[in-house]
Structures are given as C-alpha cells and as structure tokens.
Amino acid sequence: MTEKDFLPGVYQKSPDNGKVTWKAPSNIALVKYWGKKPVQIPANPSISFTLDTCATTTSVLFEKKDNNETLSFDLLFEGKPKDHFKPKIQAFLERVETYLPFLKEYHFTIETSNSFPHSSGIASSASGMAALSLCLMDIEKELNPSLDEDLFNSKASYLARLGSGSACRSVKGSLVQWGRHSNIPKSSDLYGIEYPFEVDPVFKSYCDTILLVHKGQKQVSSTVGHQLMHGHPYAEDRFEQAFSNLDKLKPILANGDLEEFIKMVESEALTLHAMMMTSMPYFMLMKPDTLKIINKIWQYREATKTPVCFTLDAGANVHLLYPSSNKEKVQIFIKDELVGHCENGQYIHDQVGSGAIKIND
Template sequence: MFTANDFIPKKYSQTIEQGNFEWSAPSNIALVKYWGKKDNQIPANPSVSFTLNNCKTITKLAFAKKINTGNFSFNLLFEGKPKEDFKPKIHKFLERIEIYLPFLKDYHFTIDTVNTFPHSSGIASSASGMAALAMNMMSLEKALNPEMTEEYFYQKASLLARLGSGSACRSVKGQVVVWGNHKNISGSSDLFGVEFPNAIHDNFKNYQDTILLVDKGEKQVSSTVGHDLMHDHPFAERRFAQAHENLDKLITIFKNGNLEEFIKIVESEALTLHAMMMTSMPYFILIKPNTLEIINAIWKFRNDTKIPVCFTLDAGANVHVLYPNKDKPKVLQFIQDELVGYCQNRQYICDQIGNGAIEIE
C-alpha cells in the first residue's frame, strides 16, 4: 500500500523535450455517496461507484519544454474553443499536484478537452475531466521514469485526479471502485480509489445506467460549496456512519446478487444525499419537479412489473436509471413510453458499466 510520500519522486532517469498524449476517462455514478470532505480532498466517508462507459471526457495534452520555468504555463481548449473560466480550476489543480509532479513548471501545456455529455449537469463532468488530465500527466511522468510499475501508475493517477475533483479518483480504473478507508475492504484508502476487491455476482455484470437529462443547465450550487456545508451540518456524523454501514451491506449484496436489497441501499443513499442538501445551512434543493415525477413512475413500474429497476441521483436534477442487462428491452421501452416526457428536450443517455480510463494511441 502506497502512502502519499511514496508518490513524491526523487529524480527522473529520462528527459523529454516535447510530445503529446491523449486519454479518455469516464464519469462514474456513486452507489454509496461521498458528501463532505476534510483538508486536501480527503473524504469524510467512504464511497463506492459504478464506472460508466459512454459518458466520458477525451483530453489531449501537448507539452513543450520552456526556458522560463518560474510559473505554470498552459492553454485550455474545451470543445475546440478557449475556455477562460475553466483556467482557475486547472491552475489550482496544478498547484495541488506540483509536489508529486515537480516537472510541471518546466513545460508549456496545451490541454484540449471534449465531453460526450453536458458539462455541469450532474453527470460528474469534473470527475471524468480531472481523471483524463491526470492520466495524461502520468503518461508524461512515465516517459520521464520508464521503470514505473503499472500499480504505481494507476494509484498515483487516482491520487492526482482526487486533488482535482474528489470523485475523479473513482474514474481511473475498475468497474466497481471504492474510495475511502473502510475496515472491511482490503486496500481501501482515503488517498485514491481502488477496484472493489471482493466477489461480484453475475447479476451486476454489464449493469445498465440510462441517464435522464431532466435539467442540462449548470447547478445553482456547486458540489464544492455543498461539501463545505457538511462541516457544521447537524446530521453529518450520523450520515458518515451510515455510509460505512451501507458499504458493509453492499459487500454482502455484491456477493449474493440480492437485487432487492441493492435497490434499498442505492435509492436510500440518493435520497439521503439530497436530504443533506435540504437540511444544511444555507439549505438548497437541486432536484426538480420532474425528478420527483420520474422517481414515482419508477416506483410504480417496479411494483407493477417486479422488474428490479431503481434510480440514483448525483448532485443535480438528472436521474440515473439502474437495471440488470437482461431487463434492458423492457426498461428502455418503459423509459420511452413514460419517462422521456420529463426530460429536457426528451433527451437521455444510455450507458453501462465500463472499465475506466483508456489511452488513445
């Protein structure tokens, strides 16, 4: 198990003047939610997520050695156009990770990034974006240090991604990823995400996630602000304990494939996340009326058909509809017949469990 100090390099064996790398990294959807954090992007409670496949960020990183090494130097393109309002977040990210990547001020970077889904609409675009950038940075470090092991590469990438956006550490590698120290999950860490190490029942293989785009606009309260409001939250400590308890329950559920119990945990976690928002001070509500209409329709459909479909939510209004692959035709028909009318411009995204970041040659 690596510690934070293990990721601070002593020296590099190679030099490189210029080049480029390109990676895609997916979003992820938490089943047990992380809400609230300590200093240095450390989570207040552990979380576990499904890695997605289609909702991803594709980032190309070009780099060239520069003479003046006193400052960070980078250009940022989002969907082919300069994006000045993203630059402060990237600059802060570079400041946080410089101790782990001491070469950062030696290069000028051009970061060219594109999403396959709407930015800032509750599909964790910061998670996929920061994960993709971290993978590129690690490719550059590996070029400087070719002896680096694969385990070190991915765990450090996850650590770097976390320093950009907490949940980004769950988008690096694995289908089911745990982030945060949990006593009954071997190798779990607050520093980086790890692949869930225990047995996973066939019921959860190729699990489906159809994302209903209720509101594609930017959230009125950012996740960063929401996390900060947990510091003085009256229910924070009980919530953190509940997350540990629910993760314990999921260990058993993943092993025995009990979809009924899975649904209870996942839907309860989604509602608890938003309950924390509604009971903070100041309080806020990110779900929309159509979010509630969809939830009620899912409950009725599940009760009528006994098909094990459920919902979860991230920090936004959009609804993730989760269901086994074998039920895909019936659930998609239900979505088209009854749910698309609640979506903005009738839009939704079909996704499923994926494997993490992929280098584009």
Template sequence: MTEQEFIPNTYTYTLENGSFKWSSPSNIALVKYWGKKEDQIPENPSISFTLNDCKTITTLSFVKREVSDSFSFDVFLEGQRKDDFKPKIETFFKRIENYLPFLKAYHFTIETSNTFPHSSGIASSASGMSALALCLMSIENVLSDEIITDGFFIKKASFLARLGSGSACRSLEGALIVWGENKTIEESSDLFGVKFPFQVHPDFRNYQDTILLVDKGEKQVSSTVGHSLMHNHPFAQERFKQAHTNLSKLTEILQEGNLDEFVALVESEALTLHAMMMTSMPYFILMKPNTVEIINKIWSFRQETGSKVCFTLDAGANVHVLYPEKETDKVLKFIKNELVAYCQNGHYICDKIGNGAKQL
C-alpha cells in the same frame, strides 16, 4: 501507501515536446461521498459503478520552456478556449506540483471534450480530472528512470485526480471502485480509489445505466460549496457512520446478488444525499419537479411489474436509471413510453458499466 511514496526522485530524462491522449469515463456513486477534509480527503467512503460511454477525451500537448515561478497552460473545451476553467486547473497544479515537479518546465495545451453535457450532474469533473491526471502520468512515465509499474501508474493517477476532484479517483478503473477507508475493504484508502476486491454476482455484471437529462444547465450550487456545508451540518456525523454501514451492507449485496436490497440501499443513498443538501445552512434543492415525477413513475412501475429497476442521483437534477442487463428491453420501453416526457428536449443517454480509462 502514504503521500510521500508518490513523490518522485529527480528525473533523468528530458522531453522537448509531445502529446498524450486519454479517455476517462464518468462514474456514478452507489454509496455517496458528501463532505471532505483538507487535501480532498473524504469524510466517508464511497463506491461507484464506472460508466462506459459517458467520458472525457483529453489531449495534453506540451513544449519545454524556461523554468518559471508560474504554471503555463491553455484550456480548450470542444475546440473553444475556456479561460474560466483556468483557476480550477491552476489550483489542481498547485496541489500536485510536489508529486509532479516537471509542471513549471512546460507550457501545456489542454484540449478536452465530453460525450455528455458539461455541468449537468454527470460528473464531468471526475472524468475530466482523471483524464488530465493520466496524461500527466504519461509524461512522468517517460521522464522517470525508475520503472513505473502499471499498478503504480494507475494508483498515482488516481491519487493525483483526487486532488483535482474527489470523485475523479474512482474513474480510472472499473467496474466497481471504492474510495475511502472502510473496514470491509482491506486495501481501501482515503488517498486513491481501489477496485472492489470481491467476486460480483452475475446479476450485477453488465449493469445498465440510462441517464435521464432533466436539466442540462449549470448546477445552482457547485459540489465544492455543497461539500463545505457538511462541516457544521447537524446530521453530518450520523451520515458518515451511515455511509460506512451501507458500504459494508453493499459489499455483501454485490456478492450475494440480492437485487431487492440493492434497490433499497441505492435509492436510500440517493435521497439521503439530497436530504443533506436540503438540511444544510444555507439549504438548497438540486432536484427539479420532473426529477420527483420520474422517481414516482419508477416506484409505480416496479410495484406493478416486479422489475428490479431503480434510480440514483448525483448532486444534480438528472436521474440515473439502473437495471440488470436482462431487463434492458422492458426498462427501455418503459423509459421511452413514460419517462422521456420529463427529460429536457426528450434527451437521455443509454450507458452501461465499463472498465475504465484508455490511452488513445
């Protein structure tokens, strides 16, 4: 599909007011996307597990007004007005106005809450922007006289969400979502996320993700700034090639059920992501000492027990501990006995792989 196919015809119906409510989960990338071109196009493909419990719940209320040259909206997080969120949403609205031409005809009230700490490396922008995109698509679904199929609804919502936060396009469906063109995935696109099209080995179903909250504060460097540093990065082109190769490898691993190769590839991807940050100019380190302690503990535990537990990281200090469902009791005991001490205030979140967003 092309961008043009997401531009609607003139709306036939009108809505004076109303509201829609969606929950949308976060996701955790296995092959990482780092670096983007104009219009939120990724420099390399990525694939992610969709989470189940770490999600954003957004209610979008709207009231018709005289069409203006400006957007009109208020934003609330956990019941508190968040004017500092407005510039990002203003930018988002400017990017998507061509695809949702009703945006300046309404005043919007955006009320959102997370089931996890905001700005702590659990991709709150992914779940937040995807939930908002779904609410906006619900409005268009009523305004349009064209029949919007469920498939097109999700595809356009993913397309819109990408323009707010790149990884948001991977949060609408589950359990595995691919974003970015790759020869291994025939339907893959730079414009939106698509479901992993192949049969997944039983060992990778119901996968568990326990998130160790090493640092619940604001990140030192935003993802937007981090992505921009890839433009002149000396290792960028090799990294983009590596991501394509790793996605092809992971496609086979997920079908064959090779847990050892999964562990090696996923952990390598996580460390490569942070290596790119540490070798950019300016350089930065988002891992904390306790992040490294946890990684070493996981390596020791795996060597001693033969467990298939592994870690991955987003662009932050928190550690996602990934493991097959059949190892849940053993791994959670290990986490409680040895890893909780490295979490801020002992906090961690037990999550698992989910099936995507839901209208509430």
C-alpha cells in the same frame, strides 16, 4: 501507499516534446460521499459504478521551455479556448506540482472534450480531472520508464482526487471504492481502489440511463455542498450510515441480491438529498419532474416486478439503473413514460465500463 510513495525520484529521461491522450469515464456513486476534510479527504467512504459512454477525452501536448519559474499552459475545450476553465486547472497544477516536479519545465496545450453535453448535470469534473491526471502520469512515465502499473494507477487516482474528489473513482475498475474503511483491504482516503471482493456477474454489465431533467447550472456547487456538512446536525449519523452501508453491500454484490441492492441505492440517493435539504442554508436540488420520474419508477417496478431503480447525484437528473437482461423492456418504459419529464426529451443510455483507456494516435 502513502503520500511519500507519490513523490518521484530522479527522472531518467527528459524528452523535448510529445503528446499523450487519455479517455476517462464519469462515475455514479452507489454509496455517496458528501462532506470532506482538507485536502480533498472524504468524510466517509464511497463506492461507484464506472460508466462507459459518458467520458472525457483529453490530449496534452508538451514542449520544453526556457523559463522554468512558472506554470504555462493553454486550454482548449472542444476545440475552442475556455479561459474561465483555466483558474481551476491552474489551481490543480499548483496543487500537484510537488508530486510532478517536471510541470514547470514544459509548456502544455491541453485539449479536452466530453462525450456528453457540458452542464448536463453529468459529473464532468470527475472524468475531466481523471483524464488530465492520467495524461500527466503518462508524461511522468516517459521521464521515468521504470514506473510500475500499480503505482501509475494509484498516483493518477491520487492526483485526480486533488482536482475533484470523485475523479479518483474514474481511473481504473468497473466498481471503485474510495475512502478508508477497516473492513475493506487496501482502502484509502488518498485514492480509489478496484472493489476487492466478489461481485456477481449481474452487476458487471449493469445499465444506467441518465434522464436529463435539468441541464442548467446547479443551484449549489458540490464544493459548497460538501462544506455545508461541517456543523450539520445529522452529519455524524450520516457518516456512520455510509460505513455501515458499505458493510451491508458486500453480500448484496457477492450474491446478486437485486432487491436489497435497490433498497440500498435508492436510500442512499434520498439520504444525499435529505442532507442538502437539512443543511443551513438548505437546498432543494430535485425538480418536480425528478419526483414524477421517481414515482413512475416505483409504480413500474411494483406492477411489473422489473428490478429497476434510481439514484441521484447532487442535482435534478435521475440515473435509472437496471440489469442488462431487462434492457429492452426498460428502454421501452423510458420512451413511453419518462422521456416527457426530461428537458427537451434528452437522455443518455450508458452502462458499467472498465475504467480509463489510453488512446494512441
């Protein structure tokens, strides 16, 4: 699909008011996206596990208004007004208005909440923008009931990307690929797709325990971090590596090769942080406890031969990945060895999910 496919035709209906609610998950990238081109186009393709427990639930109430010249909305986060969130939502609505021309016809009340603590280091922008985009698409479907499911999901992912790049991977599917890759059919820079190749059952129930090492504001925002890839001395090599790793991942996922999966995922995580440490200005987003956790994971894996590994986002927290068949003993290891390195002993058990769901009142 192209951008033209997301421009709507004439709407068939025009409801006066209504309410829609969607729950969208966060995601954790296995092959990382770091660096982008205008507008929200990835410099390299990526692939992610969709999570299940870590999610944002958003309701959008809409009501026809007299003035159709401006965008109009109220925003409530966990039941309270959040005025400092509004500029980001305003910018997002302005960016997507071309594709959702009904936006100025209604006043919207956006009510949103997370299943995880805000500023916990979990990608709330991904789940939040995905949930909001799905709500807006649901409204468009009320205006145009003939909208088919494939276009609905692709356009929701496209819109979510315009709010937060990784949000396009939080719409549909347990394993989602984003970014044009010549060896991946139907892959696109514009939206995420369900991974089209064979995936061994072991990866369909994979566990992810998020160890909350540091829950404060990140030292550098993802937006700034992506910009630092412009002129980065190792950028082009990194982009080529990501393309290559997606090719290498195909047989790993198909065969359930956990040893090679571990090598790939941990290498990608450390490469992401290496790019931040070698940018200008440079950043060290890992904390001492991040490194202690990583070393304990390596020691535990070597001693017990348990296929557990880590990955990282652009922050200090550690995502501990492991097959569900090892869940009981890995979670004992977490309690015995890793909890002491988490801020206030906090962590979240999660697992691979299946994507966003509509919630009917």
